[in-house]
Amino acid sequence: MRLRPGLVTDYRSDAGIFKSVTQRVWFVLLIVVAVYLGGGGSLGPVKFSPDIMILLVYALFASIGALGLNIITGMGGQISLGHAFFLGLGAYTAAILGGVEQTRAGAGGVTEVVIRGYGLDMLIWLPAAGIVAALAGLIVAPVATRLRGLYLAFVTVGLVFLGEHIFREAKTLTGGAGNGRPTAEHRMLGFRFDEGGEVFGLYLSKAQKLFFLALILLLVMGLAAKNLFRSRVGRALAAIRDRDIAAEMMGIPLARYKLIAFVISSFYAGIAGALFWAVVGRLTAEGFNFLLSIKYVAMILIGGVATVSGSIMGAFFITFLPKVVEWLASLPGLADYITKDPSGMINTFQLEQILFGLFIVGFLILEPMGLYGIWIRVRNYWKGWPFSY
Amino acid sequence: MRALRLHEVLPAGGESGRVILEVEDVHLSFAGVKAVDGVSFRVHTNELFAIIGPNGAGKTSIFNCISGVYRPQQGSIRFQGRDLLGVRPDRIAGLGIARTFQNIELFPQMTVLDNLMLGRHQHLNYGTLAAIARVGKASREEARNREVVEGIVEFLGLQPVRKSYVSMLPYGLQKRVELGRALAMAPQLLMLDEPVAGMNLEETEDMARFIHDIRWELGIGIILVEHEMRMVMDLADTVFALDFGRPIAVGTPSEIQNNPDVIRAYLGEEHGTAPAGGGAA
Numbered sequence: 257m258r259l260r261p262g263l264v265t266d267y268r269s270d271a272g273i274f275k276s277v278t279q280r281v282w283f284v285l286l287i288v289v290a291v292y293l294g295g296g297g298s299l300g301p302v303k304f305s306p307d308i309m310i311l312l313v314y315a316l317f318a319s320i321g322a323l324g325l326n327i328i329t330g331m332g333g334q335i336s337l338g339h340a341f342f343l344g345l346g347a348y349t350a351a352i353l354g355g356v357e358q359t360r361a362g363a364g365g366v367t368e369v370v371i372r373g374y375g376l377d378m379l380i381w382l383p384a385a386g387i388v389a390a391l392a393g394l395i396v397a398p399v400a401t402r403l404r405g406l407y408l409a410f411v412t413v414g415l416v417f418l419g420e421h422i423f424r425e426a427k428t429l430t431g432g433a434g435n436g437r438p439t440a441e442h443r444m445l446g447f448r449f450d451e452g453g454e455v456f457g458l459y460l461s462k463a464q465k466l467f468f469l470a471l472i473l474l475l476v477m478g479l480a481a482k483n484l485f486r487s488r489v490g491r492a493l494a495a496i497r498d499r500d501i502a503a504e505m506m507g508i509p510l511a512r513y514k515l516i517a518f519v520i521s522s523f524y525a526g527i528a529g530a531l532f533w534a535v536v537g538r539l540t541a542e543g544f545n546f547l548l549s550i551k552y553v554a555m556i557l558i559g560g561v562a563t564v565s566g567s568i569m570g571a572f573f574i575t576f577l578p579k580v581v582e583w584l585a586s587l588p589g590l591a592d593y594i595t596k597d598p599s600g601m602i603n604t605f606q607l608e609q610i611l612f613g614l615f616i617v618g619f620l621i622l623e624p625m626g627l628y629g630i631w632i633r634v635r636n637y638w639k640g641w642p643f644s645y
Numbered sequence: 646m647r648a649l650r651l652h653e654v655l656p657a658g659g660e661s662g663r664v665i666l667e668v669e670d671v672h673l674s675f676a677g678v679k680a681v682d683g684v685s686f687r688v689h690t691n692e693l694f695a696i697i698g699p700n701g702a703g704k705t706s707i708f709n710c711i712s713g714v715y716r717p718q719q720g721s722i723r724f725q726g727r728d729l730l731g732v733r734p735d736r737i738a739g740l741g742i743a744r745t746f747q748n749i750e751l752f753p754q755m756t757v758l759d760n761l762m763l764g765r766h767q768h769l770n771y772g773t774l775a776a777i778a779r780v781g782k783a784s785r786e787e788a789r790n791r792e793v794v795e796g797i798v799e800f801l802g803l804q805p806v807r808k809s810y811v812s813m814l815p816y817g818l819q820k821r822v823e824l825g826r827a828l829a830m831a832p833q834l835l836m837l838d839e840p841v842a843g844m845n846l847e848e849t850e851d852m853a854r855f856i857h858d859i860r861w862e863l864g865i866g867i868i869l870v871e872h873e874m875r876m877v878m879d880l881a882d883t884v885f886a887l888d889f890g891r892p893i894a895v896g897t898p899s900e901i902q903n904n905p906d907v908i909r910a911y912l913g914e915e916h917g918t919a920p921a922g923g924g925a926a
Binding site: 487506 | 739788
């Protein structure tokens with residue numbers, strides 16, 4: 257007996273992530289393409305330049321951060337503008353645990369520690385970064401769960417300024433204002449992600465190794481988020497977002513679930529911050545400002561609120577925006593108007609900021625479901641193709 | 646395949662005629678406006694208890710007091726012997742009190758199934774970490790509770806729309822989904838706030854049939870707030886009439902229909918002799 261396509265015969269598969277064979281095949285294909293592209297130089301004819309490779313790595317790590325924001329803001333409906341703070345906490349925790357110590361010779365031959373660093377393994381600093389950020393989320397949550405909407409947004413903005421101040425002033429940990437400190441090293445059980453080398457007989461560059469690390473982590477954390485969204489916790493969060501009073505009368509303790517969302521979201525942010533800035537290589541307090549929070553909000557708005565694939569699309573979009581602007585500036589007709597220095601009509605940085613704002617406004621007005629919404633429409637079109645219904 | 650009966654998926658009310666809800670001398674006022682003014686009543690298992698009264702009589706306020714949304718300034722509310730005053734709404738829901746709302750309070754961006762599964766929230770017995778990993782228990786619990794939800798879907802005839810987004814459904818169906826969500830909570834006391842308001846005759850008859858069947862199969866306590874008098878008089882065992890927050894009469898439907906105070910409250914002084922039956926406010 258053959259089952260017709262799309263027929264599910266038990267509740268477990270009906271609640272599955274990939275309901276049809278087609279979806280499963282497409283997902284595997286996507287991973288294969290990603291691996292192929294990541295392998296770039298050594299696996300196939302498509303070669304990315306090193307700076308594109310590193311941008312891909314950034315985009316993958318940013319995706320984890322965007323997922324975190326989507327859990328609290330997209331799924332839970334709690335507008336958080338404090339994401340930069342949690343990203344920063346993760347980045348600094350990782351740098352302190354995984355970075356190298358900097359010392360100088362003090363008076364009387366005693367070596368003084370200028371910047372602390374314990375040089376620990378990634379297996380320690382990565383989870384620790386997530387946990388420290390999650391703990392901070394746990395501490396902030398009781399205040400935040402009493403507020404909602406704009407008030408919560410304001411409080412979380414305050415968190416960013418507080419964080420920036422701490423990151424500037426705790427000099428032995430963060431290197432102080434302007435100077436910054438070295439970051440954690442991507443080194444796990446003796447395997448170095450931060451330099452090129454042979455892996456299973458293939459030569460992989462630093463960026464390629466990091467790409468695969470990022471891809472695996474994103475797969476794991478994306479799956480975790482997807483599972484969360486389709487569980488009782490995800491439903492409870494969505495219920496709180498849509499109608500909190502009714503949710504409470506369905507037996508959902510509001511404060512508890514907002515707290516859970518905050519903690520999980522911060523954990524994701526901590527992990528993303530740690531990994532992202534370890535690739536950057538230098539950590540300065542000024543990086544974790546309000547603009548960074550806005551960037552992440554833009555990612556989920558442009559990508560798609562409360563969706564896993566939307567978070568990833570949004571992170572890629574925002575990460576590659578500067579590159580697109582750079583490419584625009586290199587076009588023959590536009591090169592005179594868009595320049596890297598202030599001599600032209602507009603410089604690339606300004607154009608980037610303008611586009612950034614335009615995209616947020618444009619998506620909010622024209623496609624509130626973001627790139628995800630566009631994808632759904634494209635998919636539905638091809639589902640029915642060549643018919644229009 | 647055999648049709649599921651409701652009592653196979655949901656717990657019944659137990660021994661008929663046991664007191665489950667005791668409301669005693671409840672007073673609730675908002676800055677001088679007395680919304681509920683000295684209301685007392687009792688609801689039993691396997692009883693359909695109707696609360697009627699003109700608009701603003703305080704019917705929904707009583708529901709909100711029982712659900713824990715409002716805290717009355719005076720009086721006591723006991724459910725199965727437990728004092729409900731000061732208990733958080735989510736805890737009260739957990740004790741076995743479910744309700745629907747006058748203005749539909751479904752989660753519009755979720756499917757019918759997800760709305761019903763939300764009703765199962767407290768029966769889904771797994772934690773956040775299990776939810777993230779979704780192996781073993783979480784997966785089993787989801788499947789087991791989905792079975793309960795499917796039983797309710799079948800009972801309410803929601804099969805064709807189970808995966809539709811609630812916001813896409815017509816009003817009458819939304820009301821039905823909301824009844825389903827309350828049922829999914831497996832309540833011992835079901836509070837229905839105007840379940841047929843704004844419905845046409847056919848939808849009203851369907852809803853009346855569902856309410857009747859729930860009572861027949863489960864024998865739980867049901868409180869019904871409704872303006873549709875024909876339905877109330879047909880279904881209710883006991884009718885409780887309110888006016889401006891004050892209780893004016895309690896009794897069987899026929900007693901209430903002939904009660905001069907009730908007639909006065911609904912139709913005013915000069916119509917004091919007209920019959921109340923059928924005259925919805």
